[in-house]
Amino acid sequence: QLQLVESGGGLVQPGGSLRLSCAASGFTLDSYHIGWFRQAPGKEREGVSCISSSGGRINYADSVKGRFTISRDNAKNTVYLQMNSLKPEDTAVYYCAALRWYSSSWFERSLYDYWGQGTQVTVSS
Numbered sequence: 001q002l003q004l005v006e007s008g009g010g011l012v013q014p015g016g017s018l019r020l021s022c023a024a025s026g027f028t029l030d031s032y033h034i035g036w037f038r039q040a041p042g043k044e045r046e047g048v049s050c051i052s053s054s055g056g057r058i059n060y061a062d063s064v065k066g067r068f069t070i071s072r073d074n075a076k077n078t079v080y081l082q083m084n085s086l087k088p089e090d091t092a093v094y095y096c097a098a099l100r101w102y103s104s105s106w107f108e109r110s111l112y113d114y115w116g117q118g119t120q121v122t123v124s125s
Contacts, residue, residue: 001025001026002024002025002026002027002114003024003025003026003114003116004022004023004024004096004097004098004114004115004116005022005023005024005025005116005117006020006021006022006094006095006096006116006117006118006119007020007021007023007119008020008021008119009094009119009120009121010120010121010122011122011124012086012121012122012123013123013124013125014086014087014088014123014124014125015085015086016086016123017082017083017084017085017086018083018086018121019080019081019082019083020036020080020081020083020094020096020119020121021078021079021080022034022036022078022079022080022081022096022116023076023077023078024077024078024098028074028077029053029072029074029077029078029079029098030053030074030077031053031100032053032098032099032100032113032114033050033051033052033053033057033098033099033100033101033102033106034050034051034070034072034079034096034097034098034099035047035048035049035050035051035096035097035099035106035107035112036048036049036050036070036079036081036094036095036096036097037094037095037096037097037109038090038092038093038094038095038121039092039093039095039118040089040091040092040093043092045095045109046061046107047061047106047107047108047109048060048061048064048068048081048094049061049064049068049070049081050070050099050102050106050107051070051071051072051079052102053074053102055071055072057102058070059106059107061107063089064083064090067083067084067085067086068081068082068083068084069081069082069084070082079096081094081096083121086121086123087123088123088124089123090121090123091121091122091123091124092120092121093118093119093120093121094118094119094120094121095115095116095117095118096115096116097109097112097113097114097115097116098112098113098114098115099111099112099113100113
């Protein structure tokens with residue numbers, strides 16, 4: 001069974017940091033491009049970042065550029081999202097998803113084949 005599992009979420013104060021992990025089971029991540037999405041209460045799920053299978057192409061949403069860093073370790077079958085300088089508006093459930101064909105429209109949810117169950121990130125004092 002193909003699965004993506006996110007971890008690393010939690011409660012953090014504004015200005016703090018968290019590192020999310022996305023681990024795969026049942027398949028190897030190195031064949032897939034991986035995106036991170038988030039969904040805040042009452043809002044649409046939005047693309048945060050995407051990394052190509054080799055790590056050579058990376059995209060970020062404007063709202064997180066300069067604060068978030070996506071990376072991958074194919075040997076560990078894991079993709080990471082390092083989140084620094086967190087703001088209350090970053091509060092959301094964060095999801096990772098696997099994409100077969102890299103696209104300039106990486107933020108489109110419909111392009112992704114597999115999704116994780118999500119991990120909650122809450123930024124609050």
